[in-house]
Amino acid sequence: MNWLAERPIVVSFEVTDACTCWCKHCDHGGPRDESRNLKPADYRRYMEALRPCVVQVSGGEPLMREDVVEIVRTIKNGSGVPYTILVSNWSNMTEAKYLALAEAGIDQFSVSLDFPDERHDDFRAYPGLYRHLKDLVPRLAKLGRDDIVLNSCITSENVHEIGALADQAREWGVNLCYSAYSARRTGCRDYFLETPEQLAVLNAQLDRVEARRDESNWIVNAPTTLDATRRYFANKGMPGCQAGRRFLVVTATGELQPCSMQFQRYDLTDRSRMISEFTSNNRCDECYVSIRSYLDKSFPQLLQENVREFLSMK
Ligand SMILES: C[S@@+](CC[C@H](N)C(=O)[O-])C[C@H]1O[C@@H](n2cnc3c(N)ncnc32)[C@H](O)[C@@H]1O
Numbered sequence: 001m002n003w004l005a006e007r008p009i010v011v012s013f014e015v016t017d018a019c020t021c022w023c024k025h026c027d028h029g030g031p032r033d034e035s036r037n038l039k040p041a042d043y044r045r046y047m048e049a050l051r052p053c054v055v056q057v058s059g060g061e062p063l064m065r066e067d068v069v070e071i072v073r074t075i076k077n078g079s080g081v082p083y084t085i086l087v088s089n090w091s092n093m094t095e096a097k098y099l100a101l102a103e104a105g106i107d108q109f110s111v112s113l114d115f116p117d118e119r120h121d122d123f124r125a126y127p128g129l130y131r132h133l134k135d136l137v138p139r140l141a142k143l144g145r146d147d148i149v150l151n152s153c154i155t156s157e158n159v160h161e162i163g164a165l166a167d168q169a170r171e172w173g174v175n176l177c178y179s180a181y182s183a184r185r186t187g188c189r190d191y192f193l194e195t196p197e198q199l200a201v202l203n204a205q206l207d208r209v210e211a212r213r214d215e216s217n218w219i220v221n222a223p224t225t226l227d228a229t230r231r232y233f234a235n236k237g238m239p240g241c242q243a244g245r246r247f248l249v250v251t252a253t254g255e256l257q258p259c260s261m262q263f264q265r266y267d268l269t270d271r272s273r274m275i276s277e278f279t280s281n282n283r284c285d286e287c288y289v290s291i292r293s294y295l296d297k298s299f300p301q302l303l304q305e306n307v308r309e310f311l312s313m314k
């Protein structure tokens, strides 16, 4: 119904712009003015208007919000839908918070991991983060909920570690999803894969990942998505973006944005205008982040691949 009615399939609520980290590849980092942020109860109005199938609770760093559990509860409103993903660096995660969020309705915990060792701390400018994840992730995985997915953004810095990140996911007993660096966030091309050598490493590493798939779907990306990721880097872009139509962002203060890297802002009541003004004329091809990779596909392919990707991990 959302597809036909041109309502978004996925809505990403960026519940804060503030962050605990200062990652090299990102335009967030550190404290921000939080005084105008939406309150938990405000999210109901957005859910009623947008009626998404999948929600991402993201940021900035969503766990910086003391009321994040209440936000999730408002989004879920006591029902099983929408499928709700918390996208976080987990610096502020604890066992108690994980359980409270799961009880409130988080279906999938997406945990960013850029390196399978302390280089993660350096990349994210957060000393001790890797050690914290190494302690917490396998411990919570052992609770058996099967709802944790490591989220690794491929950059020129970690392209050699693609296979080692898969080893890390296996060792910790969790799932893994790859994403792709975009220079659009910061304007910095240093982390993009530019050279034939970097592309050869990408292809060799992804070939080995493909060979490790099994029926448990612990590699959450579909094979077609990883193939498209190769093309995105090789062609230095990926046309056909449906930002604003198939997915959109709700900013911390409640404006609609087509995506997290396009800053044209619209009122909740102006979604049709966003589609006619932005989406219909959008030629931007500068990212291939997960939200795009799920939603650029045809409707039958979306159903066949992505519903399975979202709903059936291990
Ligand atoms: C913007 S963060 C927000 C949530 C949380 N702070 C975190 O890091 O998971 C969401 C995801 O975007 C990724 N990201 C940040 N900068 C990026 C970029 N330039 N290109 C692609 N992905 C990026 C991060 O690695 C992270 O997995």
Ligand code: SF4
Pocket (backbone or CB within 6 Å): 019, 020, 021, 022, 023, 026, 027, 028, 029, 059, 060, 061, 089, 124
């Ligand atoms: S990637 Fe996430 S953790 Fe890193 S600065 Fe951006 S918002 Fe913060």
Ligand code: SF4
Pocket (backbone or CB within 6 Å): 184, 241, 242, 243, 258, 259, 260, 261, 262, 282, 284, 285, 286, 287, 288, 289, 292
């Ligand atoms: S390709 Fe689409 S989602 Fe990516 S930055 Fe451009 S408009 Fe946003």
